[in-house]
Amino acid sequence: MKHSMFRNYLYKKEIYEEWTMGGEKSAKRAANRLLRKQRMEEEAEAARILQEKKDQKYMRAALKQAQKAASIGEVPIGCVIVYRDQIIGRGYNRRNTDKSTLSHAEITAIRKASKKLQDWRLEECTLYVTLEPCQMCAGAIVQARVERVVMGCMNLKAGCGGSVLNILEMQEFNHQVKVTRGVLEEECSKILSDFFKQLRLHNKVEKYMNN
């Protein structure tokens, strides 16, 4: 609100100046120009808000996947891939359950999305993941030419979407990914810390029972 009031004040001032300098006609032209500018700005703002809402909606879907991981005792990380406003691939961490390092949430989602599109290129796709991807998953995202990645919380010790490395945006590779960070950051972080808190408690109880 404050921003638009300030903009209106600037616009009025510009039209007034045009009037004093070049007369009524000139002021009218300036008013039209500024009106068009204002409309474009408002449209961009509306699109931004819409995208923000969409991002939150799909991150919530990724969080749902993370909960699936937690429910089978795996570190809760979830991922969905969206193509033309439709989820075409879901995945959650199953590394210990599947006994495979390839069962990270992102890899599973990429496999499913490729199967759905019948293409190894996921060119118009956006990937939503609750935690910053590791070196393998970030690499797979670039290799699959995913257009955009939206992350929940960061992984300062091992993440490769900006923390330890930034594989996603490296100019040296033949593809760069657009990156948005911090969508539903608190929820994404909380599900992890809750999991580890419970794990520590579980281990303590087990130790106590064994003594």
Added chain:
Amino acid sequence: MKHSMFRNYLYKKEIYEEWTMGGEKSAKRAANRLLRKQRMEEEAEAARILQEKKDQKYMRAALKQAQKAASIGEVPIGCVIVYRDQIIGRGYNRRNTDKSTLSHAEITAIRKASKKLQDWRLEECTLYVTLEPCQMCAGAIVQARVERVVMGCMNLKAGCGGSVLNILEMQEFNHQVKVTRGVLEEECSKILSDFFKQLRLHNKVEKYMNN
């Protein structure tokens, strides 16, 4: 040969000096010490030659996998994973055939090896690959905690085993891989250049036929 002659000369000189300085007993002690040293050096050299032969043998198995890729029109890259002198995972590039970015040679071999060992950790394993791995595969190798990687030829434009990045040996991650480069380098490079030469010829003929 020349090396061992030079070594013998140095040893004799050292024993002679010990004799003149400390008498016969001292010279005997020195001779025994140097004999032990020589035996250890010879053993290390024999082990090195044995490892070199083994590396070539398994790289040949990886080249066989690469040929499989070529035979279905895919870029010829092959990989095998060895655990206690046994191949427990094989893979070759099938990206276009499978329509999946996850069908790189290394990823397939890692999946199969994990299934065989029933563990996501490939801790005592050596991975042989004909071409330097990409960012995804190098990441998967670190994530799977593979002990050692042996490469054929390098991929200067996109490789992440030392060319663009060195994900395999980065101190920032929780695991570092031992790396050997350039085993059967010429063969590994030739199978690729032959493939691309034939591909260009094929495309030219096709163009000629269509005109």
